[in-house]
Amino acid sequence: MKVSVVIPAAGQGKRMEANKNKQFLLLDSKPILAHTITIFESSSSIDEIILVAESEELDYCQSEIIHKYNFNKVSKIVEGGATRQESVYNGLKGVAEDTDFILIHDGARPLLTNELIEHIITEVEKYQAVAIGVPVKDTIKIINQDKVIVDTPKRDNLIAIQTPQAFRRDLILEAYQRACEDDYLGTDSSSLVERLNKEVRVIEGSYENLKITTPEDLELAERIISRRLV
Ligand SMILES: Nc1ccn([C@@H]2O[C@H](COP(=O)(O)OP(=O)(O)OP(=O)(O)O)[C@@H](O)[C@H]2O)c(=O)n1
Numbered sequence: 001m002k003v004s005v006v007i008p009a010a011g012q013g014k015r016m017e018a019n020k021n022k023q024f025l026l027l028d029s030k031p032i033l034a035h036t037i038t039i040f041e042s043s044s045s046i047d048e049i050i051l052v053a054e055s056e057e058l059d060y061c062q063s064e065i066i067h068k069y070n071f072n073k074v075s076k077i078v079e080g081g082a083t084r085q086e087s088v089y090n091g092l093k094g095v096a097e098d099t100d101f102i103l104i105h106d107g108a109r110p111l112l113t114n115e116l117i118e119h120i121i122t123e124v125e126k127y128q129a130v131a132i133g134v135p136v137k138d139t140i141k142i143i144n145q146d147k148v149i150v151d152t153p154k155r156d157n158l159i160a161i162q163t164p165q166a167f168r169r170d171l172i173l174e175a176y177q178r179a180c181e182d183d184y185l186g187t188d189s190s191s192l193v194e195r196l197n198k199e200v201r202v203i204e205g206s207y208e209n210l211k212i213t214t215p216e217d218l219e220l221a222e223r224i225i226s227r228r229l230v
């Protein structure tokens with residue numbers, strides 16, 4: 001069985017308000033993106049890594065991330081698109097044809113554990129489409145355009161979805177192709193499969209598997225990493 005991972009890292013990191021791509025910021029003295037790649041490079045279950053980077057950052061990724069940290073499993077660095085969805089699709093097109101399963105994982109989630117990688121691979125072999133999620137801690141409200149609450153969904157049925165998300169290769173390629181044809185834009189990969197009326201299973205993720213989105217996330221990630229190192 002062959003497993004590939006696509007890592008979209010071509011975003012602009014606007015919410016981080018740093019003066020560079022947030023994934024090049026240092027976390028425990030190493031770029032966030034290098035932490036993310038290390039997790040998959042070290043996993044014996046992962047055969048290849050496709051990195052998706054912004055056109056002007058392709059060379060930087062090659063020299064300052066891939067070469068500098070000696071990543072051998074990164075088979076391609078492909079150019080990203082205007083949206084996360086477009087970037088992931090470009091990455092999917094670069095995956096080896098003999099791959100059975102594809103994991104998609106945000107470059108900006110550097111605290112994933114090997115246990116979660118192993119768990120999601122076991123599950124995707126059984127269920128073909130699997131996402132990681134955690135129960136929401138807050139009460140979630142639906143609001144209208146005037147910012148008035150119109151609904152309060154029952155919290156028991158709500159989860160916050162994370163990455164990685166894992167799929168059978170042909171299924172996820174079909175889902176991205178169909179979304180492209182239909183001009184559908186989702187905020188995660190799972191939603192593209194859901195709209196084909198295919199079941200996507202959810203397994204328990206981790207609150208520590210956070211996406212570095214705003215400056216507070218980076219502070220929290222530093223604390224988590226230093227605790228893990230003790
Ligand atoms: N056009 C895009 C947009 C996002 N991403 C990637 O998708 C992941 C999740 O996106 P997010 O954390 O929201 O990153 P940004 O889009 O960079 O953040 P922002 O919305 O604050 O600009 C990130 O690893 C990001 O680099 C991507 O590859 N291509």
Ligand SMILES: C[C@](O)(CO)[C@H](O)COP(=O)(O)O
Pocket residue numbers: 084106160161162163187188189211
């Ligand atoms: C895919 C994702 O990380 C799941 O939580 C999230 O939807 C990405 O959203 P973003 O707005 O591109 O950060």
